[in-house]
Amino acid sequence: MKRILSAVTASVVALAAAAHPSEGKVIRISTDNTDLILKVGSNGRLYQTYLGPKLLDDTELSLLDWAQHAGSDGSVSTRGWEAYSASGNEEFFEPALGVTHADGNATTYLYYVDSSVEQVAGGTHTTIRLRDDKYPFDVTLNYTAYPKENVIKTWSEISHNEKKSVTLSAYASAMLYFNEPEYYLTEFSSDWAKEAQMSSQKLQFGKKVIDTKLGSRAAMHTHPFFEIGLNGPVKEHSGEVLMGTLGWTGNFRFIFEVDNVGNLRVIPGINPYASNYELKANETFTTPEFIFTLSYDGTSQGSRNLHEWARKYSLKDGEGSRMTLLNNWENTAFDFDQEILAELMKEAKHLGVDMFLLDDGWFGNKYPRKDDHAGLGDWVVTHDKLPGGIAALVRSADEAGVKFGIWIEPEMVNPKSELYERHPDWVIEQPNRDTYYYRNQLVLDMSNPKVQDYVFGVVDNILTENPDVAYFKWDCNSPITNIYSPYNKDKQGQLYIDHVRGIYNVLKRVKEKYPNVPMMLCSGGGARCDYEALKYFTEFWCSDNTDPIERVYIQWGFSQFFPAKAMAAHVTSWNKNTSIKFRTDVASMCKLGFDIGLQELKADELAYCQEAIANWKRLQPAIMDGIQYRLVSPYDTNHAAIEYVDADRNMGVLFAYNLSPRFQEKLSRVKLEGLDPHKKYLVKEINLMPHTESTFAQNGKVFSGDYLMKVGLDVFSYTHNTSMVIEITAK
Structure with a gap:
């Protein structure tokens, strides 16, 4: 030896x-x-x-x-x-x-x-x-x-x-x-x-x-x-x-x-x-x-x-602007028709957003999409629900004065669909075992070039027939189950890799033909969030959980790696124990959208949302394109604070949240970052409910950037689930 x-x-x-x-x-x-x-x-x-x-x-x-x-x-x-x-x-x-x-x-x-x-x-x-x-x-x-x-x-x-x-x-x-x-x-x-x-x-x-x-x-x-x-x-x-x-x-x-x-x-x-x-x-x-x-x-x-x-x-259109939107899912789910959608488009305009987004439930005829058990894969409109097709929806949006976007999930199929009946060989499925269904669906074999052509055609057909469709929400709700490729029978060990490469092949084709169409990357929430996919998507959906308290933590986590303009956040009815102001303020620190019926809102709540949307649009140079500073972590305290400052350090926004403060706990001032110490800044609370006066003690006062960064602002309180948005403007 x-x-x-x-x-x-x-x-x-x-x-x-x-x-x-x-x-x-x-x-x-x-x-x-x-x-x-x-x-x-x-x-x-x-x-x-x-x-x-x-x-x-x-x-x-x-x-x-x-x-x-x-x-x-x-x-x-x-x-x-x-x-x-x-x-x-x-x-x-x-x-x-x-x-x-x-x-x-x-x-x-x-x-x-x-x-x-x-x-x-x-x-x-x-x-x-x-x-x-x-x-x-x-x-x-x-x-x-x-x-x-x-x-x-x-x-x-x-x-x-x-x-x-x-x-x-x-x-x-x-x-x-x-x-x-x-x-x-x-x-x-x-x-x-x-x-x-x-x-x-x-x-x-x-x-x-x-x-x-x-x-x-x-x-x-x-x-x-x-x-x-x-x-x-x-x-x-x-x-x-x-x-x-x-x-x-x-x-x-x-x-x-x-x-x-x-x-x-x-x-x-x-x-x-x-x-x-x-x-x-x-x-x-x-x-x-x-x-x-x-x-x-x-x-x-x-x-x-x-x-x-x-x-x-890396991010698609990373230096471009982002559209606010109204989604119909939380409001209607699958229960809508052409007339209901036309009215919701008018609501979108009244709310002040840029676009109406039609979610799941618009497709399938032999197996109409009434729930998540059928229709997935059959990307033609349900005739009795939408007799005028997508074209009529685009016209209604145009008449209302908003853009029109649409939801798709083109990589997936329900067994109860015409696509599955025609092409069972396009589906990842074991040939000799009982099939396991996740969310009543299966995954198309994206390693197959014919499947890639079909999936590309979902987008291409919609945009060829309706070039004014302005946005896609691209979803993916199922992991791969029953792992077996009918297409590549002799190389099963390559399926996991070739499947993803097939997805990229489709996305490249979409981007090459339609380079200016924004798309949201969604996967049953935030299960797709990587910078290769984001070469083809302008933003991703962080989570189906829109409870604003949970969203503070979720958005804090994702912000470690992704800019605010890549993170879509919607105001919904999740956790109605919180105010519409709190829900909107949490969503406003990302790419803002709404998924709520205006009929749910009181007059002052609607007025508040309209003003908050206008403020968000005005402050896009800071929130979407500015520099982010995470100041107070929800993981360390019962509060959270995030600040955005534009590139010239002339405009900033501070979002402060009171989550679950303890009785008479010590409240510390929030010290800002990223300002010019030699400039003077006006600090003003915005996003106030109508007929409500600010409780911000320093509201309307002017401070040097040096003071704001070394001394800070009193923005926290003892009231649970409340928020404050402070605009910071160089004088």
Whole structure:
């Protein structure tokens, strides 16, 4: 045994001693605040040598050591933080890549080939090519750095030219390493009506895994983003924190592994569960983008980094305006006809919103959509309910003076539908087992090009026949059950991946043909919330839970990673124990909509809503496009406060909420952020109920930005479920 170990040690030392032509080459991926430094080792492989605050002296980059471990005999070994480690080599911990080559060999060693840098919109793109020395197998690492926003996105491209297909059993988007005394994870658990619930834990030795296996509606139980506190718990306003999110609408997996000497590796990517991927020669497997920021001033700054990046470079129409709307679902559910909808469009105009959105229940004839048991998949209007078709609805909206939008769920089908009768082979369903139905529906097999054509046709037919349709709400209410693809019978292990790729194929076609049509991403609430999907959607629906108290927590969680204009929030009748003012004020800190019948509102409540909508539209430069500051967390207190400031620091809005104050508890002033300390600001309470005077003691007064940020405002009270909205205007 000793002889064998000696032989292995000798070969490792010989490999390390053999100079590689690129040995010592440093690759720097930088923002204005952060450096990710990679270096080619003497063995020709690529290692991470640094990830942290930007280094000032370029000459010191070469001093960073790629060999992170000492051997048992005290010598330095060739093991280090490999930038993209593969299974089967001397790596002792979780790899990024698992490959079984065409000849059955399960080992892969990746060596540096070359790299290049080019300028792209907003930043620089670095490409690094790696290759196995025994097989024609390649991995290309991609890093795009956005200097001003302090955001880096990274992904990998895997390809080969072997004689037969290779099998991929793991295919991470990236690997990141940290060496800190301790690490704390904040994760975001979820379920229907309780999305983005934040919880934290300390990471100890071993692996913590966050993953999903649902295929579609994949983020139903956990969301594809996380926060890591480096050398301390995650904090809002201080401390170093890694904030990362994966752009993938299907199964994902995050691995956080603390090794034997206390180093942390973070491995984000597609979940390889039931997904061994047969990669053909000359085919490229492209992993999802992993987007991350390192903040040195807590999550508040990290969120602002991501918000600014998203509006500029990822969110569809991220720098455009957003429409307010009135939805009919909470008001009518499935019970409506053409005349009822025409009257609701007039209500939308009277309310002051920009658009009327028709929700579920407008389609199906042989199996009309009277509830959620039938009709899904048959995307033609129900004739006896809507005899004039969509065209008549568009005309009614135009006559009322509002835009018209419509709900669809094109990836799904009810077994009780004409589509299922015609094409049972288009459905993901087991051929030899009893079928399990989630919400009385099944998922269409989006890996099938014919199904992709059909789903694209749902949107295309509506817009071809009715070009004035101004908006789509695209829903997805079921995970994949009965996992089996009739289309790709011999490659069932690729279904979870190819299904999501099929969805993207459709969305790309929709965006290319109809680039200016806004769409809401919905999935039984907030079970779809990733930046790949949001390249095609202007916003996403955070939750079916519109109880304003719960929404404060839900919106707080999602705001960690998404700007306000990406988060749709509606005023509804959920929790009528709260006032219409409180419900509207909570929805107003996101993309505002209503889903309520005006007949439910008293005259003063309607007047209040009309004024609140007008205020929201006027303040869009701050709320939708400004800089967000989360000032008081509902997780830490019985109150919450969020502030928005426009780019010029001339306009701001403060939303303050009293949730469940204790009797005579201490009420602290809220210190604002982001203002110009040398400017004077008028502070004024808005969104007041008619015939109501403000109780805000500082209402109508002028303060310096310095005073507002150091002393603050008295906006909290002891009254449960109440709110205050303060407009801040530079004089």
